[in-house]
Amino acid sequence: MSNIGKQPIPIPEGVELIHNETEITVKGKLGQLKQ
Numbered sequence: 103m104s105n106i107g108k109q110p111i112p113i114p115e116g117v118e119l120i121h122n123e124t125e126i127t128v129k130g131k132l133g134q135l136k137q
Contacts, residue, residue: 114130116131118130125137
């Protein structure tokens with residue numbers, strides 16, 4: 103794996119990140135994304 107893939111992803115304030123076994127949900131002031 104390249105070095106860029108090992109760096110942490112910064113999560114801005116006001117953004118909520120929820121993850122479970124099968125999906126990731128990101129909620130912010132503009133809406134939410136589930137994948």
